Amino acid sequence: MQITVWQTTTLGGALQRTEAQLVEPAADEATIEVLHCGLCHSDVSMIDNAWGVTSLPLVPGHEAVGRVVAVGEGVDPALVGQLRGLGWIAGSCRHCSWCLGGDANLCASLESTIVGRSGGFASHVSAHQDWLIPIPEGVSAADAGPLFCGGITVFAPLIDEEVSPTARVAVIGIGGLGHMALQFARAWGCEVTALTTTAAKAEEARGFGAHRVEMLADLPQQAGRYDLIINTSNHDLDWDAVVGALAPRGRLHQLGVPTSPIPLQAFPFIAGRRQFTGSPTSSPASLLKMVDFCARHGIAPKVEHLPMAEVNTAIERLRRGDVRYRFVLDGPA
Numbered sequence: 366m367q368i369t370v371w372q373t374t375t376l377g378g379a380l381q382r383t384e385a386q387l388v389e390p391a392a393d394e395a396t397i398e399v400l401h402c403g404l405c406h407s408d409v410s411m412i413d414n415a416w417g418v419t420s421l422p423l424v425p426g427h428e429a430v431g432r433v434v435a436v437g438e439g440v441d442p443a444l445v446g447q448l449r450g451l452g453w454i455a456g457s458c459r460h461c462s463w464c465l466g467g468d469a470n471l472c473a474s475l476e477s478t479i480v481g482r483s484g485g486f487a488s489h490v491s492a493h494q495d496w497l498i499p500i501p502e503g504v505s506a507a508d509a510g511p512l513f514c515g516g517i518t519v520f521a522p523l524i525d526e527e528v529s530p531t532a533r534v535a536v537i538g539i540g541g542l543g544h545m546a547l548q549f550a551r552a553w554g555c556e557v558t559a560l561t562t563t564a565a566k567a568e569e570a571r572g573f574g575a576h577r578v579e580m581l582a583d584l585p586q587q588a589g590r591y592d593l594i595i596n597t598s599n600h601d602l603d604w605d606a607v608v609g610a611l612a613p614r615g616r617l618h619q620l621g622v623p624t625s626p627i628p629l630q631a632f633p634f635i636a637g638r639r640q641f642t643g644s645p646t647s648s649p650a651s652l653l654k655m656v657d658f659c660a661r662h663g664i665a666p667k668v669e670h671l672p673m674a675e676v677n678t679a680i681e682r683l684r685r686g687d688v689r690y691r692f693v694l695d696g697p698a
């Protein structure tokens with residue numbers, strides 16, 4: 366069977382529509398026909414080989430939603446026809462202590478959907494069945510794609526770190542990740558503050574659930590306030606002010622990747638028992654809990670839809686930061 370992929374054969378290059386042969390799903394894998402696929406900043410990083418792990422040709426796309434059309438050996442054929450979502454991770458070994466302990470996203474043999482595999486900007490994409498997450502009723506399949514990478518990335522610090530609903534949470538950066546972080550933290554029960562450099566985003570931030578909106582430059586006036594700061598920004602910040610805004614035992618959770626190393630003073634971490642943490646997406650169990658939580662609380666990414674044929678326009682606009690707040694490319698490819 367012929368499938369369609371949007372691929373680049375040069376680093377930094379535009380994607381081109383190409384026909385390819387459908388490879389039968391491997392053991393424990395299933396293939397979905399892609400209906401929608403979100404565009405994540407990591408797709409751009411992979412196109413540019415920013416992390417040095419890109420192999421060509423590259424088919425990006427790792428926020429895919431579609432229907433199962435084929436299953437490999439060891440997969441229940443009843444999956445065929447089911448609506449499933451796929452994020453950054455397409456497979457893990459299932460045998461190591463991390464996989465067995467419920468932290469499969471920390472597996473050393475992790476397979477990424479777009480590293481050495483063919484991604485979701487295509488008519489079809491395959492993954493291990495554990496990482497193809499059922500989409501419950503109450504979650505819009507058309508808008509759900511960004512939950513599976515961006516969404517789980519900001520849900521992880523709440524669920525995996527067992528944040529208390531009494532916590533005061535601040536989110537730095539109200540973009541593709543941050544706008545979902547505000548919704549999750551609000552529904553979690555926390556007091557939610559949006560920290561932004563863009564005063565124009567204040568009203569929208571409140572719409573996503575922020576109780577308070579503060580300018581990032583005013584952080585020095587909020588010393589000792591927050592139990593958790595989720596930093597989605599990849600810019601260099603006034604790190605002393607960020608750490609200083611943490612309450613005793615507070616935690617700075619880093620999700621954005623600045624180009625320079627982060628300089629941190631040791632003393633505030635010692636004196637206040639503060640912590641600095643980060644996390645890479647999350648486990649299949651947390652993904653399942655996330656979509657359930659979204660259905661219960663009406664949480665959805667705010668997306669702009671474009672046909673898959675306009676994927677290069679979406680990439681160019683994302684490079685310019687011209688998106689509120691996430692693109693979803695709609696099939697057919």
Ligand SMILES: [Zn+2]
Pocket residue numbers: 457458459460461462463464465469472473474
């Ligand atoms: Zn493993």
Ligand SMILES: [Zn+2]
Pocket residue numbers: 405406407408427453514515
């Ligand atoms: Zn991503």
